[in-house]
Amino acid sequence: xxxxxxxxxxxxxxxxxxxxxxxxxxxxxxxxxxxxxxxxxxxxxxxxxxxxxxxxxxxxxxxxxxxxxxxxxxxxxxxxxxxxxxxxxxxxxxxxxxxxxxxxxxxxxxxxxxxxxxxxxxxxxxxxxxxxxxxxxxxxxxxxxxxxxxxxxxxxxxxxxxxxxxxxxxxxxxxxxxxxxxxxxxxxxxxxxxxxxxxxxxxxxxxxxxxxxx
Numbered sequence: 001x002x003x004x005x006x007x008x009x010x011x012x013x014x015x016x017x018x019x020x021x022x023x024x025x026x027x028x029x030x031x032x033x034x035x036x037x038x039x040x041x042x043x044x045x046x047x048x049x050x051x052x053x054x055x056x057x058x059x060x061x062x063x064x065x066x067x068x069x070x071x072x073x074x075x076x077x078x079x080x081x082x083x084x085x086x087x088x089x090x091x092x093x094x095x096x097x098x099x100x101x102x103x104x105x106x107x108x109x110x111x112x113x114x115x116x117x118x119x120x121x122x123x124x125x126x127x128x129x130x131x132x133x134x135x136x137x138x139x140x141x142x143x144x145x146x147x148x149x150x151x152x153x154x155x156x157x158x159x160x161x162x163x164x165x166x167x168x169x170x171x172x173x174x175x176x177x178x179x180x181x182x183x184x185x186x187x188x189x190x191x192x193x194x195x196x197x198x199x200x201x202x203x204x205x206x207x208x209x210x211x212x213x214x
Contacts, residue, residue, distance in 0.1 A: 042074040060139045071209040082205040097164040102135035104159040105148030111157045119204045130171030130185040132198030154214040164203040
């Protein structure tokens with residue numbers, strides 16, 4: 001008696017650490033080298049050579065990564081605020097929250113403050129396309145020494161950030177606040193490379209802190 005063979009199950013794709021919702025981004029224990037705990041925030045260092053580590057450093061192709069360190073930033077308070085903003089923007093915008101992963105370069109001390117307390121638009125010194133927190137879609141732009149200031153050892157700090165761009169508009173020099181109906185500034189309407197979060201600070205949530213040798 002012939003029995004039809006059982007179908008071969010389709011292979012389950014491995015999760016992509018840079019896709020999906022915010023809530024499924026947390027690395028599992030096998031990906032974590034060590035964890036640094038500070039008030040309100042945990043920095044999980046990702047194991048060099050792991051798939052998550054390789055995925056991140058491939059986003060920064062023009063650098064040597066022999067000394068690169070990647071940290072997943074866990075801050076539940078800021079995550080909750082960001083998710084509330086995400087839902088609010090989705091409900092009021094025809095364009096939705098329009099989330100993007102963008103780069104922000106800064107020095108190590110400021111990066112620690114951002115990871116603990118979030119971004120603060122009032123500290124922004126750049127105003128070429130309006131007042132707010134500046135992000136780029138090219139990590140090399142954010143690694144410019146005027147942004148990611150090297151420490152004495154030549155290490156630069158990058159923040160890979162989940163930004164709710166929402167409905168953007170072209171910003172003007174020193175412009176205060178986005179106009180009604182908009183959520184952020186951009187440098188150009190076609191293929192923008194610079195994004196300015198100018199609506200509310202919870203629009204931006206740091207996901208990874210990356211230290212790159214200059």
